[in-house]
Amino acid sequence: MELKEKLVSSFLAFETTVDTASGVHNIRTQAIKDFELYGFPTKKAEAWKYTSLNKVLKNDFSLFPKKEVAIEYKEVKKYFINDLDTYKIVFIDGKYSSHLSSTTHDKFDVCLMSSALTQNRFKAVVDVYYNTIAKQDGLVALNTAYAKEGAYIYLPKNIAADKPIEIVHFSTGAEAAMLLQPRNLIVVEDNSEVTIIERHQSLSENKTFTNSVTEIYAGKNAHLDYYKIQNDISNASLIDNTFTEQHDHSVASVHTFSFGGEITRNNLNFKQKGQGIDSILNGVTILEGKTHVDHNTLVEHTEPNCESHQDYKGIFDDKSVGVFNGKIIVDQIAQKTNAFQSNNNVLLSDKATVNSKPQLEIFADDVKCSHGCTIGQLDESALFYLKTRGIPEKEGRALLMYAFANNVLDSVKIPQLKTRINTLIAEKLGVSIGFDL
């Protein structure tokens, strides 16, 4: 049976595990109909021209994990940012792990989507925001139909979260192939501030396919920093759909660090619904082996005097494939928009591929919009210079790559996280650089 049919027919079974009396029931029922209509995207769709899911979809995924697996903290300690005090929401095979997590309801809510969807005290927020920001396509509809668990973060007005929030998804490989569909809702009300770090990690060689949807609402003057670390094993695929709605003078940034995974697709959508908004989309992608990472961004400027900045850097080795598909839409009334988009790539191997499609759709005349895209190599003369200074070739190359990605790395505001990312990159490049970058 094909995965699509399996998912559609399993929906009834899924319904028995959730509360069908809640308002979410209608949303789910509609969503499964939408999914039946749209199905999975194919390469024929313009937005999926360079990424095929066929290889992933042919696996026989189990939809409901049969057993619960407990993990000891010491086994997974390395996947957390240890020297940083954070709130933690941890999921094992899609199920909440209370002993690894540390949540709060004090001043603001950092808890579970399952509670938010079922408990009355969250109803006011869920009714207003849940499933209103996400755009419905096949994958989002599928997630919505099966949405049950994920992170729920709510900051009321005038609150700055006292420490960052880590969202970590582990898959244990208890099943041969597992489909996970986390659903997150993050609401940051006016004048509030929060930082979130998200990570997906497989702990075994078994296949994992994650179809995640995150909805983010940023109220007036809200501040949001979202870091995504994608350094999974080569059997794990991830589709990350993130939708952000921003209001007057809010600043939202999403930083994506992609270092692994079989197929990773980031659908990043920003909708600006106010003035003086700044949206920042950054990414560093360093790939080797047969990994495939696709960044698909959309920024919609619908009101005057807003800005957006996109900066994506990619380094591709072996048979890896990098895709950048960025789009900026400036509506007719969105005068004085400043929108910038930049995509720089380095190819290290003849088998590696880069496909880039930076697009602008502009309907207003008094705007400054630009995009730039380059594909090239490391500067041989710079490398030679480093060699003459006694720095070995491998380290020299690594240094140049650090320099290449530096703009984006610099935008990481938490020092501990920055060190962690630097370490990850050093591991990736197989060097140990004995000084702090």
Next chain:
Amino acid sequence: MSKYTEDDLKKELETKEYEYGFYTDIESDTFPIGLNEDVIRAISAKKDEPEWLTAWRLDAFKVWSEMEEPEWANVKYEKPDFQAISYYSAPKKSDPNKTLDDVDPELLATFEKLGISLDEQKKLSGVAVDVVVDSVSVATTFKKTLAEKGIIFCSISEAVKDYPDLVKKYMGTVVPKTDNFYAALNSAVFTDGSFCYIPKGVRCPMELSTYFRINQGGTGQFERTLVIADKSSYVSYLEGCTAPSRDENQLHAAVVELIAMDDAEIKYSTVQNWFPGSAEGKGGVFNFVTKRGICEKNAKISWTQVETGSAVTWKYPSCILKGDNSVGEFYSIAVTNNYQQADTGTKMIHLGKNTKSTIISKGISAGKSQNSYRGLVQISPRAEHARNFSQCDSLLMGNECGAHTFPYIEAKNKSAQIEHEATTSKIGEDQIFYCNQRGIDTEKAIALIVNGFSKEVLNKLPMEFAVEAQKLLEISLEGSVG
């Protein structure tokens, strides 16, 4: 340059027609509307074509009837009814001018402003002109001068008769007859076009030029151009297009194939000012063109285009850089005003080693128009040290128009170096103020600024065309500032 009027053209046509007697036996003819195999056979018979070509056309028609009209372009229009078009129309011998009388005075004024004169061009600038009026080539000038050098420059129908080997060998090799919807349609029904062959080592001493016009209402223009530059030769080819004012939309689906053999160079320049439709967006020409060139070793193809006309433009002149060290260039200005829509750009396919390509695209949108750049740069795994530079700039005038950029960049070789940049801006108020201050009125100031914006491309045009193109820019933007 003296003013050129329709009368001049009339006179010219009358005399030329008899001089060459190109179709003295043809009665008149606009075919009844509609398209089927019989119509294609009739076109083929009318043109006295060899059997292989009739079969070739029928093949293309067969494929075309199974194809669907493409919808991916960023343009909206009412699809033409292909059964409501007459696929062949030749000026009547007895009364060739009947349809010229109802020419819009606005268009005459445009002609006057441009100072276009086929005769003038010929005399003053040594341009050989192959005039295509309603699909049939009626006059070819300077044939003799060219023949001395061994250059063949004639209509494609003549070429089919006189040089069937060349035509058979090369036609459809760059743009296969089944390439896309409009190319297939063209392959099935093309009525005329130009053919050009430059022999080995010959540098064509003059700019070759074709002038297209659409006169008859309700006829489609399906011309086909084939330019072959043999080893180490050089040719510069100009193509200009105009269409009188017509209410209903007219369809123009052309195919241009360029073949540049080892060390050859082809420079292909287009100035297109087909009728863009009225200020209310009524009428206008649909311009769906497939242009492609192939470069062998060390060859170079350079496309330069100034697109100011047509209600809808859908055009991507491309280069296949097959040979090592070959070079492809694309310089484009696309101006849209009122309700015009343009979706244009290029494709650079790098196959050979050390291939280079340059793309400079300038889009100017005014009024309620939509202007899109769509381009592809593809580096194949074999293309070592390929180099591309692309720049697309858009200028927006007024807040009801749109400018869009859809670049596709695909690199599969690590030694590739690709740069792409795009900007969007408007004419600064300070710039206009500065001009005003120096006694230049706003309209003139805008023309000045637009000219400056387009300079990089205008510079690439042959001199005679550059002057015309500059004026065209001015005319197309007239009234776009209030």
